[in-house]
Amino acid sequence: MPLNTEKLFITLLLFLPLGAGATTVNRCQDQSGSVTFTTLSCPSGQATTPQGINPASGMSVAPPPPASKVDTPQDRKSREVVVVGQRDDGCGNILSAEQRRKAIINQQTPTGMTKRDVESLLGRPDKIISRNAEVRYVYDEKKGRSRQVSFDEHGCVKGKR
Numbered sequence: 001m002p003l004n005t006e007k008l009f010i011t012l013l014l015f016l017p018l019g020a021g022a023t024t025v026n027r028c029q030d031q032s033g034s035v036t037f038t039t040l041s042c043p044s045g046q047a048t049t050p051q052g053i054n055p056a057s058g059m060s061v062a063p064p065p066p067a068s069k070v071d072t073p074q075d076r077k078s079r080e081v082v083v084v085g086q087r088d089d090g091c092g093n094i095l096s097a098e099q100r101r102k103a104i105i106n107q108q109t110p111t112g113m114t115k116r117d118v119e120s121l122l123g124r125p126d127k128i129i130s131r132n133a134e135v136r137y138v139y140d141e142k143k144g145r146s147r148q149v150s151f152d153e154h155g156c157v158k159g160k161r
Contacts, residue, residue: 025051089114091156109149111159118149118157125149134158 027049028042029035042048089095094112095103103110104121118137119125125137126146133153140146150158 027051090154094156109157111157113157115151115155122147122149 025037026042028046030046091112126140127138129136135151137149152158
């Protein structure tokens, strides 16, 4: 029985490892010792160390370079922590993501929710009332009842008075 080379070739391709999809992230360190990671090039005057990252596994291919000096507890206390990529909702981040999810599940509109969150929860309002810098969304519910949500000048839900 002749061997079908096309089927054999396809079968062998299935057993070959796929490309890891790795990307390079640059580790930038300035003179004060602050470290940042970027997919772009580092600013001039900063030490650059390329780090190979495999997004599928989250593992770093190249280990970070050894520290040039030994960190003391005083050095650790004086360093400023910089949070990169934190979500700014425009309402002072009063609600955490967990609190926001819980409020949406419970059909609540606590202080600090945005107009977008309220519209996602309750839909488009039946009536919008604007007075000075305050905006109120009015939702007509069953049996003649209505629900009102008040927003401040920044578009954030105001607290109860």
